[in-house]
Amino acid sequence: MASRYFERLVTQAFRPTHWSRTPSHPVHRLHRSPWQSVRHNSTQHAGSTPHSPKRSFNLISTIVFGVTAGVSYTLLDAAWGTLKTSQNSQNSQIFNSSPGLNNAYGTAEEFKKAITELHDAFPGEDVVSTDPEVLNTHGFSENDYHPGSSHTVVVYPNSTEDVVKIVKISRKYRMPIVPYSGATSLEGQYRAPSIGAICVDMSNMDKILEIHESDSDLVCQPGARWMDINDTLKKKGIPLFFPIDPAPGATIGGMISNGCSGTNAVRYGTAKAEWFLNVTVVLPSGEVVKTRRRSRKSSAGFDTTKLFIGAEGTLGIITEATIRLAPVLPTNVAVVHFPDVRKATEAVVEIMNQGVGIQCVELVDDDFMRSTNKYGMSSRKWPEVDSLFFKFQGPTAASLKETAEVVKRIAKKHGSTGFALAKDDNEAALLWSDRKNALYSGLALVEGSRGWSTDVCVPVSRLPELVYETKKDISNSGLVSTIVGHVGDGNFHALLLFRTDEELAVARELVHRMVERAIALDGTCTGEHGVGIGKREYLYEELGENTVELMKTVKRAIDPLNLFNPGKLYPDAPGTNPHLVASSGTEKENA
Numbered sequence: 001m002a003s004r005y006f007e008r009l010v011t012q013a014f015r016p017t018h019w020s021r022t023p024s025h026p027v028h029r030l031h032r033s034p035w036q037s038v039r040h041n042s043t044q045h046a047g048s049t050p051h052s053p054k055r056s057f058n059l060i061s062t063i064v065f066g067v068t069a070g071v072s073y074t075l076l077d078a079a080w081g082t083l084k085t086s087q088n089s090q091n092s093q094i095f096n097s098s099p100g101l102n103n104a105y106g107t108a109e110e111f112k113k114a115i116t117e118l119h120d121a122f123p124g125e126d127v128v129s130t131d132p133e134v135l136n137t138h139g140f141s142e143n144d145y146h147p148g149s150s151h152t153v154v155v156y157p158n159s160t161e162d163v164v165k166i167v168k169i170s171r172k173y174r175m176p177i178v179p180y181s182g183a184t185s186l187e188g189q190y191r192a193p194s195i196g197a198i199c200v201d202m203s204n205m206d207k208i209l210e211i212h213e214s215d216s217d218l219v220c221q222p223g224a225r226w227m228d229i230n231d232t233l234k235k236k237g238i239p240l241f242f243p244i245d246p247a248p249g250a251t252i253g254g255m256i257s258n259g260c261s262g263t264n265a266v267r268y269g270t271a272k273a274e275w276f277l278n279v280t281v282v283l284p285s286g287e288v289v290k291t292r293r294r295s296r297k298s299s300a301g302f303d304t305t306k307l308f309i310g311a312e313g314t315l316g317i318i319t320e321a322t323i324r325l326a327p328v329l330p331t332n333v334a335v336v337h338f339p340d341v342r343k344a345t346e347a348v349v350e351i352m353n354q355g356v357g358i359q360c361v362e363l364v365d366d367d368f369m370r371s372t373n374k375y376g377m378s379s380r381k382w383p384e385v386d387s388l389f390f391k392f393q394g395p396t397a398a399s400l401k402e403t404a405e406v407v408k409r410i411a412k413k414h415g416s417t418g419f420a421l422a423k424d425d426n427e428a429a430l431l432w433s434d435r436k437n438a439l440y441s442g443l444a445l446v447e448g449s450r451g452w453s454t455d456v457c458v459p460v461s462r463l464p465e466l467v468y469e470t471k472k473d474i475s476n477s478g479l480v481s482t483i484v485g486h487v488g489d490g491n492f493h494a495l496l497l498f499r500t501d502e503e504l505a506v507a508r509e510l511v512h513r514m515v516e517r518a519i520a521l522d523g524t525c526t527g528e529h530g531v532g533i534g535k536r537e538y539l540y541e542e543l544g545e546n547t548v549e550l551m552k553t554v555k556r557a558i559d560p561l562n563l564f565n566p567g568k569l570y571p572d573a574p575g576t577n578p579h580l581v582a583s584s585g586t587e588k589e590n591a
């Protein structure tokens with residue numbers, strides 16, 4: 001059943017697939033020398049577009065029109081779409097992206113003209129590439145197992161103006177356009193649609209433009225990596241950092257677009273909190289908007305910045321962002337063991353309610369501890385039982401000590417053993433690296449395996465149930481996995497190990513049942529990795545039809561031609577979830 005679903009996905013939406021063995025970063029990247037042009041106290045810079053009230057008004061009026069007059073707009077749009085489709089049916093390409101959104105695009109001939117025009121627009125520069133290796137690298141990923149597909153052309157803009165030019169060419173020839181940044185997505189977010197696309201690689205736009213230490217904020221381009229930003233601040237002796245921490249290679253543009261978070265979310269929240277003060281965005285119309293000014297807060301209308309957080313490049317291309325920074329505080333690390341996940345989770349709930357300084361709290365299972373021992377990089381030999389990794393945070397050594405005492409006392413009350421507290425920064429880094437090595441240590445459990453990393457999230461109190469049922473399911477399936485959860489947020493990841501295509505199919509079905517379980521527990525199909533193509537099918541079930549239709553109404557209002565990253569995020573019609581059919585059979589087999 002699983003392989004039929006996979007086959008259907010591939011034939012309906014993508015070209016024939018093969019698993020990627022290519023590196024996940026572009027071969028053809030232009031010089032990536034971050035932070036060479038760090039500028040202070042600058043209000044204007046190459047590539048930026050001044051704040052434009054008129055343009056902002058255009059966006060707001062478009063959205064208000066789209067949302068409040070949704071029904072009539074939908075009807076108008078549907079009529080327009082039908083007319084356009086019938087006009088183009090002789091010569092346009094049809095891509096089955098999502099019902100209710102435009103799916104007619106330019107012809108292959110028009111796409112060729114678009115590429116010629118891109119070369120003309122960026123003459124004599126190493127900006128436009130049709131090198132097959134580059135196209136391939138940008139359309140596949142080693143980080144996930146969704147079907148891949150090459151782009152038609154890759155463009156490396158250097159400024160907002162460059163992006164505007166690319167978008168205008170995409171519109172003229174009705175050629176899909178897919179933004180691409182750190183390429184660490186896990187749900188196929190930047191794949192090309194089967195008819196091809198212009199891939200816009202933001203790696204040249206990776207500069208920090210302004211640092212405002214006294215305001216605790218910073219202006220940067222979207223290709224800036226969060227880890228490089230933090231390194232730069234450290235090197236400059238600025239005691240601030242950006243606390244959202246997904247994959248090391250992730251960039252600000254991709255982080256905004258996937259609505260990401262990470263281990264620090266329990267203390268600092270997610271990309272959906274207030275870490276992004278404003279963004280400059282090139283809309284599908286070619287217009288440029290800046291969503292807000294730099295003041296820490298604003299109640300001037302609704303939050304248009306949020307519109308682009310989690311939009312996965314389907315509503316616009318972000319070309320600049322102002323991000324908030326937090327003070328760097330001393331930290332320490334502790335590891336403690338529990339008889340089971342329920343006891344560990346109950347301890348976490350009580351600890352979090354004390355209001356002590358917890359920066360991270362990570363739940364790991366007995367298999368994770370076993371994998372860490374086997375991997376052999378740890379400074380310790382761990383008991384192979386369910387455990388918690390804590391990172392404490394506080395302004396003074398005394399506050400860290402107090403937090404450690406509170407945590408130790410409450411953990412003991414819930415049956416913990418072996419509270420290991422780092423004696424200094426060096427030991428803290430060693431202990432934390434055991435948690436950070438989760439991917440590599442997990443893979444060490446089964447020689448020659450690859451891993452599928454899942455992401456679901458439930459209310460914290462439901463986490464033990466989710467973990468218990470999932471471990472039982474994994475054990476019945478015959479696969480091996482490790483479990484890691486950002487337990488303070490109820491976010492849960494399993495690394496499912498497989499070696500063959502048959503085992504991959506089993507992993508795929510396990511992920512499906514995990515998602516169904518999480519939604520049934522009032523949770524979500526994705527706590528932080530986003531939707532892409534991998535989680536689209538669950539949105540109607542999770543959010544309800546009206547909410548999904550509202551999202552599609554906004555999409556139609558901003559991108560009526562459905563040029564921006566088609567085939568991602570927005571689901572097919574309700575009732576077309578192939579897994580609702582597939583799962584019942586599989587569950588019976590497992591029973």
Ligand SMILES: Cc1cc2nc3c(=O)[nH]c(=O)nc-3n(C[C@H](O)[C@H](O)[C@H](O)COP(=O)(O)OP(=O)(O)OC[C@H]3O[C@@H](n4cnc5c(N)ncnc54)[C@H](O)[C@@H]3O)c2cc1C
Nearest residue numbers: 181182183184185247251253254255257260261313318528
């Ligand atoms: C080892 C590993 C660990 C990870 N750990 C975490 C974790 O702890 N927490 C977490 O949340 N995620 C995690 N992830 C997932 C991933 O790091 C995040 O989803 C991250 O936000 C992706 O950023 P990126 O720069 O790689 O974006 P990309 O993968 O390049 O793109 C992401 C999406 O954003 C769009 N996009 C990119 N740039 C722009 C732009 N300028 N304007 C508009 N749209 C744009 C793309 O089209 C795509 O839809 C992990 C991934 C890996 C491989």
